Amino acid sequence: MIDRAEAQLKSSPKSTQIHQTLLDYYKAANDKEKFKATAQRMTELKPDDARLRYQIAQQLQTMGEKQALPSITSRSSNWIRACTPTILMRSIGYFRN
Secondary structure, X not given: OHHHHHHHHHHOOOOHHXXXXXXXXXXXXXXXXXXXXXXXXXXXXXXXOHHHHHHHHHHHHHOOOHHHHHHHOOOHHHHHHHOOHHHHHHHHHHHHO
């Protein structure tokens, strides 16, 4: 399944749906390096999508990858403007820990 999705991504490199499918597959396979690389490419496709960055940051957190978070959440001003107060407060609490 991963091979098929990777082949589809080669023919449609800007497809966020295929990127998301690969993220799901890599997370299920516990392939952290490919997950981080795909997440980084996905955030580059949608640089102003703060919710996407937050969702990826959450997934990285559950995988135990706190060191990858700064690169994913680097556009913090856009991210903060797009967040609801609840999301923002949860995130601030996370980064304090």
